Amino acid sequence: MPQTAEASTAPLPPHTVRPTAVAGFLLVHVAAVVGVAVLGFSWKGVALCVASYTLRMFAITAGFHRYFSHRSFRLARVPQFLLALLGQTAAQKGVLWWASNHRHHHKYSDRPEDIHSPVQNGFWWSHIGWILSGLYDETDFSRIPDLAKYPELRWLNRNQYGATLIYALGLYLAFGWTGLIYGYFLSTVLLWHGTFTINSLMHLFGRRVFPTADQSRNSMLFALITMGEGWHNNHHYYPSSAAQGFRWWQVDASFYLLWLGEKIGVVKGLRRAPSLAVTQALALARSKLEVTVETSSQAMDDDPLAQLTARWEALGDAARVTAHQALADLEAARQRAAQRLDALQTDYAAALARAETAASQRLDELKAEIEKTRRELYDTLVRLVNVAESLSLSSAVPA
Numbered sequence: 001m002p003q004t005a006e007a008s009t010a011p012l013p014p015h016t017v018r019p020t021a022v023a024g025f026l027l028v029h030v031a032a033v034v035g036v037a038v039l040g041f042s043w044k045g046v047a048l049c050v051a052s053y054t055l056r057m058f059a060i061t062a063g064f065h066r067y068f069s070h071r072s073f074r075l076a077r078v079p080q081f082l083l084a085l086l087g088q089t090a091a092q093k094g095v096l097w098w099a100s101n102h103r104h105h106h107k108y109s110d111r112p113e114d115i116h117s118p119v120q121n122g123f124w125w126s127h128i129g130w131i132l133s134g135l136y137d138e139t140d141f142s143r144i145p146d147l148a149k150y151p152e153l154r155w156l157n158r159n160q161y162g163a164t165l166i167y168a169l170g171l172y173l174a175f176g177w178t179g180l181i182y183g184y185f186l187s188t189v190l191l192w193h194g195t196f197t198i199n200s201l202m203h204l205f206g207r208r209v210f211p212t213a214d215q216s217r218n219s220m221l222f223a224l225i226t227m228g229e230g231w232h233n234n235h236h237y238y239p240s241s242a243a244q245g246f247r248w249w250q251v252d253a254s255f256y257l258l259w260l261g262e263k264i265g266v267v268k269g270l271r272r273a274p275s276l277a278v279t280q281a282l283a284l285a286r287s288k289l290e291v292t293v294e295t296s297s298q299a300m301d302d303d304p305l306a307q308l309t310a311r312w313e314a315l316g317d318a319a320r321v322t323a324h325q326a327l328a329d330l331e332a333a334r335q336r337a338a339q340r341l342d343a344l345q346t347d348y349a350a351a352l353a354r355a356e357t358a359a360s361q362r363l364d365e366l367k368a369e370i371e372k373t374r375r376e377l378y379d380t381l382v383r384l385v386n387v388a389e390s391l392s393l394s395s396a397v398p399a
């Protein structure tokens, strides 16, 4: 029996890092430390470091994270490009690479598939190992069709080091060695660890307020360091909100700047989390609905639909070579139903997030439609497996 279904569920490869990547990463640290030691302390240097850190941290948290990864507000095409360009001065690879991996993190947070979970693979792997490993160098465009349609963003993504090199050169030309060492190297090192901390420490230490399926946490200290990203448990609970601080005292500098952007008209459709009462009502509705609509992949494990799909994938390769027309028709029907189910479940998740007011009616409709499509897919799969099984019994399958 062919075992083609195994490829998609194979465990992650061993956790090793590339020596060249580690050397490059350490070299930037050495440049920062040795540079500061040689130049000595200066207030001008500190000011340049803080300014450069703040500017680029904003581009990472408000840009790469809240805009490109989560689309929590809207921008016109030119400011969208400028924000991506500014983000790439932070030397965190391409904007599309960043957003694609981050969407993957939210989909599989702290489950075995999560590419940077400290719960699964330890602190160092989640902090920096996954980047230095070379396992995730490619940008998976299937997760970011809404961004990949812009050629200028794809161009930026391909030229991932251009912006940061020009930025470094600009600091050197404007402020000399102090600009390069404090404004670029020291600031970049701090910016790296500030950002990576959200992937590592913010899934280990801090308070959990919302019962998310992952181990995300809230921390005032890291919210101050990272311009609001420390409210990571809030964020995992309500990722489509541009604000990550949900209470008045939960400091969120990036959101304040976005709010200003909204006031001057650059930022549009800034999304906020619903009030606490609505959030709690939503949590209740969500847990009730999850009993009937299996949205988590864990639930899918003992789902007859998932089992049949795996069975079809195993049979399919052998059966397909017979090129039986009935089988081809059924396969086309299966693909249509599976795509429809995917689209409906995406719709369902989006509707759930906006569910403050008129949610229940729309959710019920979607739920009914999902159930209907699931039944269609189930019926098609049953027929498909029956035909495939009778085919593999009746005709010799080439090895």
Ligand SMILES: [Zn+2]
Pocket (backbone or CB within 6 Å): 105, 109, 198, 199, 203, 216, 232, 236
């Ligand atoms: Zn997270």
Ligand SMILES: [Zn+2]
Pocket (backbone or CB within 6 Å): 065, 069, 070, 102, 106, 235, 239
């Ligand atoms: Zn996020």
